[in-house]
Amino acid sequence: MSATTPGPAGSAYDGLLEHDADLTGDAAQWAFGTDFEDPLAGVDTAVPDGVEPAVLAAYCLMLGDDALVLSHRLSQWCSHAPDLEEDIALANTALDLLGQARLLLARAAAADPGVVPVLPAGSPVPPEDALAFFRDAEQFRHVRLVEVENGDFAHVVVRLLLAVTVRLAVLVRLEDSRDPVLAAIAAKGVKELTYQRDHAARWVVVLGQGTAESRRRLLGALDELWPLLPELLARHPGEVAAARAGVGVDPGDVAAEVDAVLDQVLAAGGLDRPAAAPWEGAGGRSGVHTADLASMLADMQSVARAHPLGRW
Amino acid sequence: MSAVDDGLETAREVAAQVTDPEMPMLTLADLGVLRGVRAEGPGRVVVTLTPTYSGCPALATMRDDVVHRLRDAGYAARVEVSLSPAWSSDWISEGGRQALRAHGLSAPGPAPGGAERRSGAPVPLTLAPVRRALTCPRCGAGEVDLTSEFGATACKALYRCRACREPFEHVKEI
Numbered sequence: 001m002s003a004t005t006p007g008p009a010g011s012a013y014d015g016l017l018e019h020d021a022d023l024t025g026d027a028a029q030w031a032f033g034t035d036f037e038d039p040l041a042g043v044d045t046a047v048p049d050g051v052e053p054a055v056l057a058a059y060c061l062m063l064g065d066d067a068l069v070l071s072h073r074l075s076q077w078c079s080h081a082p083d084l085e086e087d088i089a090l091a092n093t094a095l096d097l098l099g100q101a102r103l104l105l106a107r108a109a110a111a112d113p114g115v116v117p118v119l120p121a122g123s124p125v126p127p128e129d130a131l132a133f134f135r136d137a138e139q140f141r142h143v144r145l146v147e148v149e150n151g152d153f154a155h156v157v158v159r160l161l162l163a164v165t166v167r168l169a170v171l172v173r174l175e176d177s178r179d180p181v182l183a184a185i186a187a188k189g190v191k192e193l194t195y196q197r198d199h200a201a202r203w204v205v206v207l208g209q210g211t212a213e214s215r216r217r218l219l220g221a222l223d224e225l226w227p228l229l230p231e232l233l234a235r236h237p238g239e240v241a242a243a244r245a246g247v248g249v250d251p252g253d254v255a256a257e258v259d260a261v262l263d264q265v266l267a268a269g270g271l272d273r274p275a276a277a278p279w280e281g282a283g284g285r286s287g288v289h290t291a292d293l294a295s296m297l298a299d300m301q302s303v304a305r306a307h308p309l310g311r312w
Numbered sequence: 313m314s315a316v317d318d319g320l321e322t323a324r325e326v327a328a329q330v331t332d333p334e335m336p337m338l339t340l341a342d343l344g345v346l347r348g349v350r351a352e353g354p355g356r357v358v359v360t361l362t363p364t365y366s367g368c369p370a371l372a373t374m375r376d377d378v379v380h381r382l383r384d385a386g387y388a389a390r391v392e393v394s395l396s397p398a399w400s401s402d403w404i405s406e407g408g409r410q411a412l413r414a415h416g417l418s419a420p421g422p423a424p425g426g427a428e429r430r431s432g433a434p435v436p437l438t439l440a441p442v443r444r445a446l447t448c449p450r451c452g453a454g455e456v457d458l459t460s461e462f463g464a465t466a467c468k469a470l471y472r473c474r475a476c477r478e479p480f481e482h483v484k485e486i
Binding site: 037038039040041042043085086088089092093095096097098099100102103168169172173175176180181183184185187188189190191192194195197198199201202205257261264265268 | 358360363365366367368369372375390391392393394395396397398399424425431432433434435437438439441442459460461462463464466470484486
């Protein structure tokens with residue numbers, strides 16, 4: 001595939017073009033639209049009065065990076081799930097989260113263009129893609145729970161349950177954000193996170209109440225991932241600043257609600273709350289990540305970085 | 313055909329008749345994603361669409377199709393996105409529901425939460441399996457089994473009819 005020029009006229013792909021009568025080159029569309037267009041086209045992205053654009057952008061990066069990296073880890077499950085239906089379920093969930101990430105990264109870029117990596121002149125890469133594909137590991141602001149390497153199926157449902165339970169509690173409160181864009185993204189995301197959380201929670205119960213082997217694996221995943229949960233509920237200065245400005249949510253405020261939901265799932269699964277000690281260190285919100293992120297990004301970003309002027 | 317001085321009726325009609333790329337028995341108007349058509353100059357219109365699910369890739373195709381169909385009708389069009397209020401399956405028209413059934417798809421029931429959930433209110437966890445009172449869109453039987461809450465697109469669940477044994481898709485409530 002040519003990364004810098006439109007395909008030659010008369011190629012084998014011409015039959016795929018839906019409207020080829022009067023369209024050529026950049027204007028031509030594939031049968032399934034793939035061109036980049038601002039996902040916030042026409043949306044008023046003015047930063048609310050009294051809000052520091054940098055505070056709003058930094059907060060959107062945190063929420064957007066959580067969704068992006070979790071989406072990528074879920075998409076790595078594609079073709080590896082225990083059955084076809086579950087494979088599709090994980091892929092659907094990854095797609096929802098990718099959509100949330102795209103909107104949130106676009107919102108960050110619109111609030112403060114200074115957060116977007118600078119690409120060579122003439123690059124067609126939109127801001128949200130520049131943020132996803134052209135930042136280094138230490139510039140990402142997601143929590144470490146979403147980045148650690150995939151494990152078995154119990155691992156992915158426990159990760160999903162923990163991440164989505166906190167995210168849903170946060171996005172519910174964000175529906176009343178002073179930033180109308182963030183409020184709208186949250187209101188839509190709440191609908192998706194609701195069935196994602198139910199899905200993950202049901203699997204935790206099934207595995208916990210299933211066979212000795214499914215329970216053994218579930219307990220292993222809980223022990224491995226529970227120590228990463230406190231980072232999601234810690235009050236990072238960036239989140240506190242966004243909450244003070246009325247645009248964000250202080251994650252400490254959702255801790256009780258998250259505990260109650262997780263206790264409900266653990267009780268239904270006949271499971272004790274894991275006792276493993278929390279991970280220490282500054283954490284992902286401060287850009288301190290595990291080695292797993294570097295290898296994941298090398299995979300995720302390599303094609304985009306090789307072709308910063310590419311048109312696809 | 314060229315743009316005539318007919319206000320926006322023709323443009324509205326053309327935009328409303330564009331179909332969903334995944335469920336082509338539905339027009340964008342049937343699906344409830346067409347939120348508005350307005351003029352921004354002679355022969356120039358702005359069409360507002362709202363996404364169904366945050367990551368649904370069909371939106372890009374809808375946008376392209378709207379622009380092309382309106383161009384064919386003599387309009388220069390661009391598409392804007394409307395994020396609020398968030399799309400609900402309740403917005404699928406009655407005609408759209410009939411079209412779904414006529415094509416072997418099960419139409420959504422009322423969306424959960426709906427009007428009674430105020431913004432910011434906590435969402436209860438549902439551990440019990442999803443249960444819907446559905447009838448098979450092929451044979452009309454009421455005994456159906458849920459195969460998966462997730463289907464080939466974000467908006468559909470998979471079912472199978474116990475009477476005729478045929479699988480079918482159900483457009484989910486959201």
